[in-house]
Amino acid sequence: DTAVSQTPKYLVTQMGNDKSIKCEQNLGHDTMYWYKQDSKKFLKIMFSYNNKELIINETVPNRFSPKSPDKAHLNLHINSLELGDSAVYFCASSQGAGNTIYFGEGSWLTVV
Amino acid sequence: AQSVAQPEDQVNVAEGNPLTVKCTYSVSGNPYLFWYVQYPNRGLQFLLKYITGDNLVKGSYGFEAEFNKSQTSFHLKKPSALVSDSALYFCAVRDRAGGGADGLTFGKGTHLIIQP
Numbered sequence: 001d002t003a004v005s006q007t008p009k010y011l012v013t014q015m016g017n018d019k020s021i022k023c024e025q026n027l028g029h030d031t032m033y034w035y036k037q038d039s040k041k042f043l044k045i046m047f048s049y050n051n052k053e054l055i056i057n058e059t060v061p062n063r064f065s066p067k068s069p070d071k072a073h074l075n076l077h078i079n080s081l082e083l084g085d086s087a088v089y090f091c092a093s094s095q096g097a098g099n100t101i102y103f104g105e106g107s108w109l110t111v112v
Numbered sequence: 113a114q115s116v117a118q119p120e121d122q123v124n125v126a127e128g129n130p131l132t133v134k135c136t137y138s139v140s141g142n143p144y145l146f147w148y149v150q151y152p153n154r155g156l157q158f159l160l161k162y163i164t165g166d167n168l169v170k171g172s173y174g175f176e177a178e179f180n181k182s183q184t185s186f187h188l189k190k191p192s193a194l195v196s197d198s199a200l201y202f203c204a205v206r207d208r209a210g211g212g213a214d215g216l217t218f219g220k221g222t223h224l225i226i227q228p
Contacts, residue, residue, distance in 0.1 A: 004155075033215050041150075041200060043218040056215060090155060100146070101216055105155040 003027050004104040006091045012110045013081055020077045021107045023091030029102075030095055031055075032074035034066060037088040037106070046089075049074055081111045114139040116205050118219035125193045126227050133188040133222045135203030144206040145186040146216060147177055149199045156202065162186060173197070193226045200224075 006023040013019050025032060033056075034046040047066045048056040054066070063079045078085060088108050094101040115138045125131045137143055144163055148156040160171025167179040177188045186203060200223055204216040 035215075041221050043156075043202065043221075045215040045217075048215050100158050100161060102158065103148075103156040108153075 004091055004093055004102050006089075006104040006107050008107060009105060010108045010110075012112060015081055015083060015111055017081050018077070018079045019081060019109070020075055021089055021091075021109075022073070022075045023104060024073050025091075025093040025102070026072065027093055027102060028095070029093040030071055031093060032068065032071075033092040033094075033101065034074065034076050035090040035092060035103075037090060039087070043090070047074075047076075078109075083111050085109060086111045114143075114205050114207050114217045116203050116217055116219035118201075118203055118222045120222050121220075122223040122225060124225045124227060127195055128192050131190050131193045131197070131224065131226070133201050133203075133224060135186045135188065135219060136184050137186060137203070137205040138184065139205055139207045141207050141209040144208060145177075145179060146204040146206075147171065147175070147186075147188050148202045148204065150202065150221075151199045159188070159201075195226045195228055198224055198226045 004025045031050045033048045035043050036046050037043050046060050049068045052068045065077045068074045088106045090106050091104040092101045117136045146161045147159040150156050159175050160169050162169050162179040170176045175190050177186050179186050200221045202221050203219040206216050
């Protein structure tokens with residue numbers, strides 16, 4: 001069983017479109033995250049949710065909106081996609097401050 | 113604010129030789145430290161972490177790392193490199209004083225290339 005799963009893995013879309021990436025974890029963790037990896041492989045946190053409550057919202061355009069329907073799911077919706085949004089988006093989860101954060105396989109978003 | 117430095121963009125090692133990937137960190141309090149590996153077109157896989165206790169931490173695939181508080185370092189090591197170890201390695205830190213949902217701050221990554 002995949003611990004953190006996200007869909008789709010690959011997404012090619014045109015500028016201006018709206019798209020969503022879904023994420024689910026079956027580890028029973030109470031915290032979930034979205035990270036962005038840019039073309040230089042740099043990883044930066046975008047959002048974190050703890051028990052469905054938004055905890056971290058880094059400097060991210062408000063075109064990006066996370067939604068957590070329950071503790072096991074954290075979806076990322078992106079409006080009005082721009083070329084600069086092309087990146088790999090990783091979902092992750094953890095339980096507690098010192099515990100390991102487990103990552104999904106990533107969603108490769110290409111905006112054309 | 114917390115930060116991680118991985119001073120080497122790339123490390124080249126011959127197969128069978130020992131390897132070291134360097135990492136230094138900066139946090140206001142005491143750190144939790146992690147190493148992850150990323151293979152091409154894959155997600156991040158957890159290798160090992162330092163939480164407390166013994167400064168030498170052993171992890172997956174024969175990797176280990178040594179926490180050095182005075183030097184604020186957490187270098188990744190392996191006694192004998194394999195070609196299959198070739199990948200992108202990330203060091204990450206989390207401040208103990210932060211809450212459980214504050215996530216990790218990552219270094220920029222080091223490409224490890226093991227030559228046959």
